[in-house]
Amino acid sequence: MDLHGGNIYRFKRExxxxxxxxxxxxxxxxxxxxxxxxxxxxxxEIERYPDIDYVELREAIAQYNDCDKDNVVVGNGATEVLFxxxxxxxxxxxxxxxxTFSEYExxxxxxGKEVVFIEYGRGFELDEERLLxxxxxxDIVVICNPNNPTGKFHDLEKIERVANYLEKKxxxxxxxxxxxxxxxxxxxxxASNLRRKNIFVLRALTKFFGMPGVRLGYGLSYDDKLxxxxxxxxxxWSINAIxxxxGKxxxxxxxxxxxxxxxxxxxxxxxxxxxxxxxxITPIExxxxxxxxxxxxxxxxxxxxxxxxxxxxxxxASNFKFLTDNYIRLAIKDRxxxxxxxxxxxxxxx
Amino acid sequence: MDLHGGNIYRFKRExxxxxxxxxxxxxxxxxxxxxxxxxxxxxxEIERYPDIDYVELREAIAQYNDCDKDNVVVGNGATEVLFxxxxxxxxxxxxxxxxTFSEYExxxxxxGKEVVFIEYGRGFELDEERLLxxxxxxDIVVICNPNNPTGKFHDLEKIERVANYLEKKxxxxxxxxxxxxxxxxxxxxxASNLRRKNIFVLRALTKFFGMPGVRLGYGLSYDDKLxxxxxxxxxxWSINAIxxxxGKxxxxxxxxxxxxxxxxxxxxxxxxxxxxxxxxITPIExxxxxxxxxxxxxxxxxxxxxxxxxxxxxxxASNFKFLTDNYIRLAIKDRxxxxxxxxxxxxxxx
Numbered sequence: 279m280d281l282h283g284g285n286i287y288r289f290k291r292e293x294x295x296x297x298x299x300x301x302x303x304x305x306x307x308x309x310x311x312x313x314x315x316x317x318x319x320x321x322x323e324i325e326r327y328p329d330i331d332y333v334e335l336r337e338a339i340a341q342y343n344d345c346d347k348d349n350v351v352v353g354n355g356a357t358e359v360l361f362x363x364x365x366x367x368x369x370x371x372x373x374x375x376x377x378t379f380s381e382y383e384x385x386x387x388x389x390g391k392e393v394v395f396i397e398y399g400r401g402f403e404l405d406e407e408r409l410l411x412x413x414x415x416x417d418i419v420v421i422c423n424p425n426n427p428t429g430k431f432h433d434l435e436k437i438e439r440v441a442n443y444l445e446k447k448x449x450x451x452x453x454x455x456x457x458x459x460x461x462x463x464x465x466x467x468x469a470s471n472l473r474r475k476n477i478f479v480l481r482a483l484t485k486f487f488g489m490p491g492v493r494l495g496y497g498l499s500y501d502d503k504l505x506x507x508x509x510x511x512x513x514x515w516s517i518n519a520i521x522x523x524x525g526k527x528x529x530x531x532x533x534x535x536x537x538x539x540x541x542x543x544x545x546x547x548x549x550x551x552x553x554x555x556x557x558x559i560t561p562i563e564x565x566x567x568x569x570x571x572x573x574x575x576x577x578x579x580x581x582x583x584x585x586x587x588x589x590x591x592x593x594x595a596s597n598f599k600f601l602t603d604n605y606i607r608l609a610i611k612d613r614x615x616x617x618x619x620x621x622x623x624x625x626x627x628x
Numbered sequence: 629m630d631l632h633g634g635n636i637y638r639f640k641r642e643x644x645x646x647x648x649x650x651x652x653x654x655x656x657x658x659x660x661x662x663x664x665x666x667x668x669x670x671x672x673e674i675e676r677y678p679d680i681d682y683v684e685l686r687e688a689i690a691q692y693n694d695c696d697k698d699n700v701v702v703g704n705g706a707t708e709v710l711f712x713x714x715x716x717x718x719x720x721x722x723x724x725x726x727x728t729f730s731e732y733e734x735x736x737x738x739x740g741k742e743v744v745f746i747e748y749g750r751g752f753e754l755d756e757e758r759l760l761x762x763x764x765x766x767d768i769v770v771i772c773n774p775n776n777p778t779g780k781f782h783d784l785e786k787i788e789r790v791a792n793y794l795e796k797k798x799x800x801x802x803x804x805x806x807x808x809x810x811x812x813x814x815x816x817x818x819a820s821n822l823r824r825k826n827i828f829v830l831r832a833l834t835k836f837f838g839m840p841g842v843r844l845g846y847g848l849s850y851d852d853k854l855x856x857x858x859x860x861x862x863x864x865w866s867i868n869a870i871x872x873x874x875g876k877x878x879x880x881x882x883x884x885x886x887x888x889x890x891x892x893x894x895x896x897x898x899x900x901x902x903x904x905x906x907x908x909i910t911p912i913e914x915x916x917x918x919x920x921x922x923x924x925x926x927x928x929x930x931x932x933x934x935x936x937x938x939x940x941x942x943x944x945a946s947n948f949k950f951l952t953d954n955y956i957r958l959a960i961k962d963r964x965x966x967x968x969x970x971x972x973x974x975x976x977x978x
Contacts, residue, residue, distance in 0.1 A: 282864065287679035299676070308675040318668070324841035324870070325658040326649070329637035354704050354843075357863045381864070388861050491674035491869025493704075511738050513707045514632065514731065518868050519841025520674070 282380070286591055297586065299609075300619055301593040303426070303457065303568040305488035306611035307541070310534040313487070316527045323519040330514050335525050339483075339496050342529040343470055349498055351508050352525075354516040356456050356482040356495030357381060363478055363497060364389035366507040367450060369417025375409065377402075377598035378422045379454065391418075397600045402428040402562060402570075404436060410443055419444060422454040423469070424461060427595050427607045429564025431461055437469050445476045456482040456495070459535075460542050460566040470498045478504070484521075486538065487528040494521040542567055542610070549610050549620075556624045564610075570595060573604040576627055581606055584626040590619055632730070636941055647936065649959070650969055651943040653776070653807065653918040655838035656961035657891070660884040663837070666877045673869040680864050685875050689833075689846050692879040693820055699848055701858050702875075704866040706806050706832040706845030707731060713828055713847065714739035716857040717800060719767025725759065727752075727948035728772045729804065741768075747950045752778040752912060752920075754786060760793055769794060772804040773819070774811060777945050777957045779914025781811055787819050795826045806832035806845070809885075810892050810916040820848045828854070834871075836888065837878040844871040892917055892960070899960050899970075906974045914960075920945060923954040926977055931956055934976040940969055 286299050329335075336347040343350075353359035364372075364385040372386040376395045386393050396412045399405030402425070413419055419440070424431040441451050453469045458481070461467060470479045479498040484490045494517060499505050517525075528534070546564060553561035553571065560572040573581060578594040585592050596603040608619065636649050679685070686697040693700075703709035714722075714735040722736040726745045736743050746762045749755030752775070763769055769790070774781040791801050803819045808831070811817060820829045829848040834840045844867060849855050867875075878884070896914060903911035903921065910922040923931060928944040935942050946953040958969065 282680065286676070287681065287683065302677055304675065304677075308672065314671070321664070322658065324839045325654065326636070327652055327654075327840045330632065330635055331637065333637065354866055354868075355863075357865065361863050489674045490677045490865075491872075493865065493868040513705075513711050515707065515840075515843065516704055518704075518843040518871065520870050521868065522841075 289586065289591060296589060297591040298589055298615060298618070299591050300611070301591045301607070301609070302490070303485060303566075303609050304490055305486055305538055305567070306609075306615070307534070307538060308488045310487065310528060310531050312531055312534070313489075313524055313527045317520055317523050320523050323523060326519065328515050328517060328519050328522050332517060332522065335517070335522050338526045338529060343498060345470070345473075345498060348505070349500060351497045351499065351505060352517055353495045353497070353512075354518075354521075355484070355493040356454070356480050358516055359480055359495050359497045360454070361385045361388070362508045362512055363452060363480070363504075364391065365511060366504055367418060367452075367478075369450065371416045372418045372420060373409075373413055373416035374420045375404065375422075377427060377595075377600045378420075379426045380598070382420045382422075382452075382454070395599060398425075398428065398430070402430050404430075404432045406436065406440065409440060413444060413447070413449060416449065418450045418452055420452045420454070422456075424455075424457045424566045426457065427568065427570045427593070427598055427601075427605075428562060429566050429569055431467075431565040434467050434469065434471065438472055441469070441472060441474055441477055445474065449476065451477045452480070453477060454480045456480065456485060457566050459486040462539075462543060473500055475501045483525055483528065487524070487531075487534070489524060489528075492521045492524050493518065494525050541612070545610055545613065545616065549616050552616075552620050556620070556627065558627045559623070567610045569608050569610060571606050571608060573606065573627065576604060578603055578606050581623075581626055585622060588622040588626070590622055639936065639941060646939060647941040648939055648965060648968070649941050650961070651941045651957070651959070652840070653835060653916075653959050654840050655836055655888055655917070656959075656965070657884070657888060658838045660837065660878060660881050662881055662884070663839075663874055663877050667870055667873050670873050673873060676869065678865050678867060678869050678872050682867060682872065685867070685872050688876040688879060693848060695820070695823075695848060698855070699850060701847045701849065701855060702867055703845045703847070703862075704868075704871075705834070705843040706804070706830050708866055709830055709845050709847045710804070711735045711738070712858045712862055713802060713830070713854075714741065715861060716854055717768060717802075717828075719800065721766045722768045722770060723759075723763055723766035724770045725754065725772075727777060727945075727950045728770075729776045730948070732770045732772075732802075732804070745949060748775075748778065748780070752780050754780075754782045756786065756790065759790060763794060763797070763799060766799065768800045768802055770802045770804070772806075774805075774807045774916045776807065777918070777920050777943070777948055777951075777955075778912060779916050779919055781817075781915040784817050784819065784821065788822055791819070791822060791824055791827055795824065799826065801827045802830065803827060804830045806830065806835060807916050809836040812889075812893060823850055825851045833875055833878065837874070837884070839874060839878075842871045842874050843868065844875050891962070895960055895963065895966065899966050902966075902970050906970070906977065908977045909973070917960045919958050919960060921956050921958060923956060923977065926954060928953055928956050931973075931976055935972060938972040938976070940972055
């Protein structure tokens with residue numbers, strides 16, 4: 279499988295050992311020192327099976343999201359929750375707004391559903407009219423918000439209008455908020471505030487908290503029947519003991535959360551403005567911790583290869599549906615590395 | 629879900645904090661010090677996504693099993709591999725020899741297959757004749773070997789005869805060897821030695837190596853079409869970074885393996901003989917690290933409750949198919965704790 283960013287291993291196997299990874303969108307602070315300490319202090323938990331019902335973990339996540347543990351379903355990464363949802367939700371036809379993360383399509387198809395796509399509108403904004411029109415023939419609408427790879431965020435009013443419309447037609451809305459914690463004031467902007475039976479909200483815990491190797495995601499839902507079905511088909515003990523400890527800890531680590539907030543709010547803006555100064559590329563304004571870039575004179579594959587020569591792995595974004603072969607995606611990291619990437623990119627597109 | 633052993637969390641939630649867990653079957657040595665050291669030294673791996681293809685991990689497992697990495701499919705615990713197999717294998721009807729682990733039935737049913745059972749023969753031995761007779765109407769036969777909860781092991785000659793017969797009829801054999809490393813000279817006795825296209829061998833890595841919280845299992849197969857299907861529907865990054873590091877390390881930790889071997893070979897025999905001395909119970913002779921016990925005068929639920937009062941959690945085995953409500957299962961641990969359990973059990977069945 280080579281559909282995703284972050285596949286630095288393939289390049290390592292080709293002998294490119296020391297690439298700086300700008301292809302995957304992880305918090306550059308890495309794991310919180312406090313959380314690491316707690317994991318190490320409780321390391322002997324790996325000598326036991328995790329709680330098959332993950333009660334404490336779901337309680338912690340519920341507290342973080344102001345809901346009840348019964349509204350929380352946990353998974354081995356957001357991916358497991360996505361796959362469980364697609365296997366559990368009624369309805370045959372899924373509408374995906376693209377370009378977006380490729381696993382929605384895969385999960386829907388593996389669950390035996392039919393998938394149709396519509397394209398984001400001008401400037402990768404959500405075209406509500408087109409969406410509502412196309413949704414008539416579908417049962418489930420999938421929106422990634424903030425969207426990967428475009429970095430756009432659709433505000434709660436817009437999401438609520440879509441949810442209202444879909445509710446009247448007895449249709450479902452699946453919202454992937456894997457990156458939402460990188461959005462300023464996200465707690466006021468999440469679709470989970472709507473507490474709607476027809477909305478399912480997907481979250482990842484390990485991107486924002488800099489530990490994707492740990493694998494932990496969850497879903498929030500107010501649809502009891504759906505939650506029951508998801509629990510009934512899930513594999514036992516799918517979340518490992520380290521993820522369980524980390525999950526219960528990281529979400530309450532205020533100093534890490536604040537540090538990350540300060541970093542992303544200053545760095546995102548700065549990085550975008552610096553990219554604007556580079557000729558022959560068009561960065562797409564982003565609300566989160568990665569940025570899509572249109573290459574006006576180059577091919578993405580070529581630029582990826584030339585960046586690798588400079589020791590930097592970037593994401594060739596041309597395999598996202600509706601993107602042409604001149605899109606790349608960059609992570610946003612710390613200033614020192616961002617400067618390095620800007621310099622290299624300016625050289626290779628010259 | 630309360631079908632399984634090891635659910636010490638439910639009892640903890642009821643305020644029973646310090647139970648000695650004899651309900652789950654894990655190596656009592658816990659995690660190897662050497663492996664722990666390697667995990668801690670590579671702890672920053674959790675700040676990255678794991679290799680989506682798990683090439684190095686599959687190579688290590690292949691080396692451990694004298695096969696090629698292309699014969700290895702890895703999963704988030706043996707459970708994920710079992711579920712993937714059931715979703716990928718062709719055939720509608722699954723024959724399960726019971727009493728046995730309950731997840732085969734669940735995995736088959738979730739994959740839309742029909743399940744039929746036959747019972748083990750006298751003394752929980754495999755009744756080949758009955759098996760072959762019943763297999764006529766089935767597509768896939770599931771055998772747990774060594775079997776949970778009976779502790780019986782069917783030798784390779786027997787498995788080969790069954791595989792031969794099934795191969796002629798174009799049927800599949802799924803063998804769960806999650807506990808095989810606790811068997812003396814297991815490398816000569818594993819079904820993977822047969823290298824048959826119609827045999828799939830399931831393995832767990834974290835029971836024998838005392839770290840079930842880490843979640844790592846794998847399958848061995850010589851059926852390219854099946855392997856391709858399994859890879860095509862698997863969820864990406866399902867194995868966490870700690871499991872990946874542990875998996876590459878533990879299987880080569882000879883001193884841990886030898887220590888475990890010495891312990892199980894002496895303790896198993898001793899524990900069985902001591903159980904024979906207790907009146908009103910019939911221990912079933914075992915080849916592995918747990919033992920099934922028939923209570924001749926008591927009910928399993930009652931004995932479980934009375935053992936909890938003594939601070940020990942045992943497995944009420946009465947919910948295994950074909951077992952009556954007077955079976956319990958005990959793990960085998962270190963001598964000190966085994967003595968404690970023997971003493972308590974003798975008291976409660978008096």
